Amino acid sequence: xxxxxxxxxxxxxxxxxxxxxxxxxxxxxxxxxxxxxxxxxxxxxxxxxxxxxxxxxxxxxxxxxxxxxxxxxxxxxxxxxxxxxxxxxxxxxxxxxxxxxxxxxxxxxxxxxxxxxxxxxxxxxxxxxxxxxxxxxxxxxxxxxxxxxxxxxxxxxxxxxxxxxxxxxxxxxxxxxxxxxxxxxxxxxxxxxxxxxxxxxxxxxxxxxxxxxxxxxxxxxxxxxxxxxxxxxxxxxxxxxxxxxxxxxxxxxxxxxxxxxxxxxxxxxxxxxxxxxxxxxxxxxxxxxxxxxxxxxxxxxxxxxxxxxxxxxxxxxxxxxxxxxxxxxxxxxxxxxxxxxxxxxxxxx
Numbered sequence: 001x002x003x004x005x006x007x008x009x010x011x012x013x014x015x016x017x018x019x020x021x022x023x024x025x026x027x028x029x030x031x032x033x034x035x036x037x038x039x040x041x042x043x044x045x046x047x048x049x050x051x052x053x054x055x056x057x058x059x060x061x062x063x064x065x066x067x068x069x070x071x072x073x074x075x076x077x078x079x080x081x082x083x084x085x086x087x088x089x090x091x092x093x094x095x096x097x098x099x100x101x102x103x104x105x106x107x108x109x110x111x112x113x114x115x116x117x118x119x120x121x122x123x124x125x126x127x128x129x130x131x132x133x134x135x136x137x138x139x140x141x142x143x144x145x146x147x148x149x150x151x152x153x154x155x156x157x158x159x160x161x162x163x164x165x166x167x168x169x170x171x172x173x174x175x176x177x178x179x180x181x182x183x184x185x186x187x188x189x190x191x192x193x194x195x196x197x198x199x200x201x202x203x204x205x206x207x208x209x210x211x212x213x214x215x216x217x218x219x220x221x222x223x224x225x226x227x228x229x230x231x232x233x234x235x236x237x238x239x240x241x242x243x244x245x246x247x248x249x250x251x252x253x254x255x256x257x258x259x260x261x262x263x264x265x266x267x268x269x270x271x272x273x274x275x276x277x278x279x280x281x282x283x284x285x286x287x288x289x290x291x292x293x294x295x296x297x298x299x300x301x302x303x304x305x306x307x308x309x310x311x312x313x314x315x316x317x318x319x320x321x322x323x324x325x326x327x328x329x330x331x332x333x334x335x336x337x338x339x340x341x342x343x344x345x346x347x348x349x
Contacts, residue, residue, distance in 0.1 A: 002056065003255065004028040004077065006121075008064060008112065009085030011038035013195040014127065014184055016046050018083060018244040020193070023050040023057055025248050030077060032070075033086065034063040037198050039342035045192045064108030067115065074119040081123035081254060082116060083247055084109065087156065090202045091131075091300075094153035105156035106163075113167060122260070124164070124176045125250045130236070130266070130305060132158045132180060139272070140308035143180070143264045150300050161264070168262035175260045177250040182236035182268030182307050184243050186327035187334035194334030195240075196341025205237075205331055208279060212288040212332065213339035219290050221275055223297030228304060232275035236268035236306035239322035239330070243267055249318035268307030269320045278324060285328035286336070 005022055009015045010031030015038070022029050023046070031043060040059065047054035062069045064086055087105040088094070094101040116122065131154030132147045149155040161178050168174045185205040187194030201207045210216045224231040246267040279290050313319050 002026055002028045003080040004030065005251070006030050006032065006079045006082045007085065008032045008082065009038070009087065009127075011035060011040060011042045011059070012085060014181070014240060014243060015085040016042040016193050017188060017240045018085070018247045019043075019057065020046045020049055020188065021241070021244040021248055022083075023053040026053065027251075028056040029058075030073070030079070031057065031059045032062045032064070032073065033059070035061060037088070039196060041342040042193055042196075049188065049190055049192055064112050065104070067111050070111060070115045071118075074115050074121070079119075079121045081125065081251055082112070082121060083125045083127075083251070084112060085127045087127070089153060091151050091153050092202065094156075095151055098152040101152045101156050106159055109160050109163065113163070117171075122171070122174045123254050124174070125247055125254065126160065126164060126176065126178045128161055128178045128180045128264070129154065129157045130180050130182045130268070130307065132161060133305070135302045136305060139304055140270060140306050141266065142308045143266060143311055165262050168260065172260045174262065175254045175257055176262045177254060178262070178264045179246060179250060180264060180266050180307075181243060182238050182266070182305070184240045185237045186239040186241065186322070186330040188241060189330050189333070191330075191333040191337040194331070194338065194341075196338070196343070204275060204278060205282070208282050208290055209331055209335040211290050212282070212286050213335050215339065217291065218293045219279065220293045220295050222295050222301060224294050225297070226303045228274055230274050230276045233301060234272040234274050234304040234306065236271065237273050237278065237324060237327060238268050238320055239327045241330075242320040242322055246312065246316065246318050249312075249316040253316055263315070265312040265316060266307040266309055267312060267318075267320075268309055269323075270307055270309045272304055272306040273324055278328075281324045282328040282332065285325065286332040
């Protein structure tokens with residue numbers, strides 16, 4: 001029997017790419033998403049890309065805070081494991097609306113974990129983030145670094161990690177893997193699914209992409225006086241398909257393990273790339289010039305952050321395959337085919 005995986009937030013950017021890789025790896029997948037920052041069109045396209053495996057995908061529009069609906073789903077379907085992506089993820093918005101983030105991200109997760117426990121499903125892969133390292137004093141970041149989030153979004157990730165660790169301490173039947181992502185970029189090579197943020201993008205590459213397709217006049221670079229090779233901030237960018245494969249590797253480890261556990265792994269490339277290097281790579285991939293506007297540093301931005309991926313390579317047998325050329329090529333392929341994401345110009349706010 002194919003194992004059945006519940007994917008929360010499966011219509012979102014990383015979720016949709018992971019759902020596709022799960023289907024191709026012959027898992028049966030149920031997606032739960034409230035479509036707050038996602039489109040059901042992503043699920044339709046994943047179904048199409050999965051070919052004959054597309055029949056193994058079902059979609060349920062449910063908000064995780066809706067305990068009754070979630071219970072109904074768990075009562076009707078036996079899940080072997082849950083991959084939990086669902087959550088709001090804009091740093092700036094989280095500073096302005098902390099209660100929205102605590103309610104959505106933490107309450108939603110608590111309801112999910114309680115429902116899982118009630119139905120005897122105690123295997124979880126959680127989508128955490130490198131934001132839990134705060135402003136690291138040195139690089140690369142290893143999983144043992146002290147944890148310190150610097151904004152409400154990051155704190156929701158950190159608190160959920162702590163909740164998972166506490167649950168495991170209280171009940172060793174749980175088997176959980178917490179994946180700390182660095183900076184996901186790129187898109188599926190088909191150009192059919194990719195990142196489609198609602199409103200103003202929060203991350204570098206969707207911004208670059210919107211400038212390239214003519215939706216925005218220029219890219220604002222925050223800070224060009226850092227002590228880095230070209231003065232701009234350095235980050236660890238990872239191709240979203242590599243990231244999706246990291247979830248498959250985590251699930252395999254959970255299913256192979258006879259005992260419980262609560263382990264943490266970084267998912268990145270282990271290499272730092274500056275903002276300007278990324279822009280140049282995108283210009284090369286797209287053949288478009290990206291006009292730049294230099295601005296002051298943003299409060300709370302770190303100078304250089306990149307991962308150590310040794311633990312994931314050793315224990316998950318996983319390593320990122322793609323470099324920034326492939327990330328930019330696939331991002332441009334998606335952007336040029338879908339300049340307005342999954343929507344149409346008249347439906348974009």
